[in-house]
Amino acid sequence: MSTKPKIGFYWCASCGGCEESVVDLAEDILMVVGAVDIVFWPCAMDFKKKDVEAMPDKSIVATLLNGAIRSSEQEEMAHMLRRKSQVLIAYGSCAHTGGIPGLANQCTLERIMKYVYEECPTMVNDQKTHPQTHFKDDGRETELPKLRNVVRALDQVVDVDYYIPGCPPPAKLLKDAVLALLSGKLPPKGTVLAPDIAVCQQCKRNDTKPQDISLTEFKRPHQILADPDKCLLAQGLPCMGPATRGGCDAVCVTGNMPCTGCFGPVSHVHDHGAKILSYLASTAAGKEEKDIGKTLAGIPDPVGTFYRYGLAKCQLRGKIHATGES
Amino acid sequence: MSEPTTTTFEPRIVAFFCNWCTYTAADLAGVSRMKYAPNIRVIRLMCSGRLDPQFVMTAFAKGADGVLIGGCHPGDCHYVEGNYKALRRATLLKRMLNDLGIEEDRFRLEWISASEGDKVKHVVNEMVEKIRALGPLDMPGKHKDWDKEMEELEAHINNSQQEEPAHVH
Numbered sequence: 001m002s003t004k005p006k007i008g009f010y011w012c013a014s015c016g017g018c019e020e021s022v023v024d025l026a027e028d029i030l031m032v033v034g035a036v037d038i039v040f041w042p043c044a045m046d047f048k049k050k051d052v053e054a055m056p057d058k059s060i061v062a063t064l065l066n067g068a069i070r071s072s073e074q075e076e077m078a079h080m081l082r083r084k085s086q087v088l089i090a091y092g093s094c095a096h097t098g099g100i101p102g103l104a105n106q107c108t109l110e111r112i113m114k115y116v117y118e119e120c121p122t123m124v125n126d127q128k129t130h131p132q133t134h135f136k137d138d139g140r141e142t143e144l145p146k147l148r149n150v151v152r153a154l155d156q157v158v159d160v161d162y163y164i165p166g167c168p169p170p171a172k173l174l175k176d177a178v179l180a181l182l183s184g185k186l187p188p189k190g191t192v193l194a195p196d197i198a199v200c201q202q203c204k205r206n207d208t209k210p211q212d213i214s215l216t217e218f219k220r221p222h223q224i225l226a227d228p229d230k231c232l233l234a235q236g237l238p239c240m241g242p243a244t245r246g247g248c249d250a251v252c253v254t255g256n257m258p259c260t261g262c263f264g265p266v267s268h269v270h271d272h273g274a275k276i277l278s279y280l281a282s283t284a285a286g287k288e289e290k291d292i293g294k295t296l297a298g299i300p301d302p303v304g305t306f307y308r309y310g311l312a313k314c315q316l317r318g319k320i321h322a323t324g325e326s
Numbered sequence: 327m328s329e330p331t332t333t334t335f336e337p338r339i340v341a342f343f344c345n346w347c348t349y350t351a352a353d354l355a356g357v358s359r360m361k362y363a364p365n366i367r368v369i370r371l372m373c374s375g376r377l378d379p380q381f382v383m384t385a386f387a388k389g390a391d392g393v394l395i396g397g398c399h400p401g402d403c404h405y406v407e408g409n410y411k412a413l414r415r416a417t418l419l420k421r422m423l424n425d426l427g428i429e430e431d432r433f434r435l436e437w438i439s440a441s442e443g444d445k446v447k448h449v450v451n452e453m454v455e456k457i458r459a460l461g462p463l464d465m466p467g468k469h470k471d472w473d474k475e476m477e478e479l480e481a482h483i484n485n486s487q488q489e490e491p492a493h494v495h
Contacts, residue, residue, distance in 0.1 A: 072479055079479075079480070148475055148476070149472065149475055150472045150475070156473075270380065270384075271380045271383045271384070274378070274380040274419075275379070277415065277418055277419060277422060278378055278379045278380070278415055281379075281414045281415045281417065282411045282414050282415060287410050287413075289413065292413060292414050293417055296414070296417055296418050299418065302421060302422035303422055303426060306422070314426075315380075315384055315387035316383060316386060316465065317469060317472070318426070319425070320426065320427030320468060321427060
């Protein structure tokens with residue numbers, strides 16, 4: 001049997017982009033495959049749950065798990081992979097901070113199910129059939145995972161050693177993490193494996209960012225032809241760069257689109273959305289409530305804008321519903 | 327979170343007062359022997375513009391039933407512009423808190439100058455009454471309730487691996 005370090009990949013509530021980003025390694029993937037044994041990667045290779053179950057505890061050197069945790073199955077897999085792995089890495093925004101799936105914490109599960117299976121315009125379901133967790137037919141019994149009421153980041157379910165941020169993470173961060181694992185030169189537990197600087201610090205337009213920004217109107221990207229060399233925030237586009245961790249080389253801004261905040265906060269910020277709100281609101285011009293309100297009306301959905309990738313890790317974790325049920 | 331021995335709900339309000347105006351006004355209310363509801367816990371900031379919205383989120387997340395911010399009247403800021411920054415942040419924060427299901431009356435920004443001790447009394451009493459009517463927010467309790475749904479599976483997993491050393495977390 002091979003003595004190469006064993007690595008696992010797994011996905012939970014995610015879009016598949018993180019799996020794709022592993023392939024973004026391009027020829028470097030050969031280096032990775034040469035140096036490690038991939039023992040679990042259901043998206044790309046034929047492994048079953050029982051294969052992992054049969055492994056001794058802590059026999060996998062590192063598992064990179066992407067996706068948020070929404071179902072009982074994902075929860076179970078997270079617990080199992082935690083047990084089998086020496087190092088568990090939350091890979092990508094969803095595992096790191098809840099990601100886009102985390103936005104579902106603004107709605108109750110009942111509301112989501114009702115919309116998807118009854119009200120959605122493309123749904124034809126006269127009998128209002130909803131998926132059930134138990135199904136019996138012809139003597140065979142099937143059980144499906146339960147959906148949880150709340151979407152969680154990985155570290156809200158199991159202990160996590162490291163985080164690789166991004167939606168999806170850039171190949172460079174993955175490569176650096178694998179090299180660190182192979183060399184055993186790992187930073188303290190809990191570290192986000194990306195530079196601890198803001199996106200602005202890697203942004204080529206940073207020099208054009210004025211000392212004071214005073215905006216009378218927030219614009220959306222399709223409403224203007226943005227100057228490709230000037231700070232986007234100064235042009236009125238809500239850019240999350242100042243409050244978001246770098247490591248992405250400001251790719252979105254380079255592509256003339258404002259940062260949406262997928263890398264989460266830098267290490268000394270513990271509530272990403274609140275920090276974005278802090279600087280973005282203070283750019284609104286005016287000293288009267290009326291003028292300020294008019295400018296800030298250009299941000300119609302503060303929760304969705306500031307916690308686009310991090311609602312699960314918002315200190316309030318999502319909307320409190322009047323009934324007390326979430 | 328009320329005392330476990332009593333059923334009456336006493337709101338807990340975290341108040342962030344600026345050093346130059348509102349904190350001094352609260353001091354004035356004190357030396358003038360004005361009586362107001364003992365439900366606020368005052369944290370002194372140098373300026374209302376120092377108030378990071380994270381503080382408000384943390385206060386609510388850790389069990390506050392309300393958050394009150396006090397600063398100098400417009401034009402009176404010791405640092406010229408700080409209270410305008412506070413106003414801009416509070417305007418958007420109020421809307422965001424509302425979207426997160428936190429009632430409007432739980433978050434309030436007031437301009438109270440150093441001479442307005444009676445305004446401190448009036449604002450605090452009014453806010454306490456409004457929050458008393460709303461009832462406890464109890465975010466820590468809510469989060470605990472939300473996470474109960476994970477207990478069953480976790481217990482099942484831990485029981486099924488009794489023979490092996492369970493992972494500690």
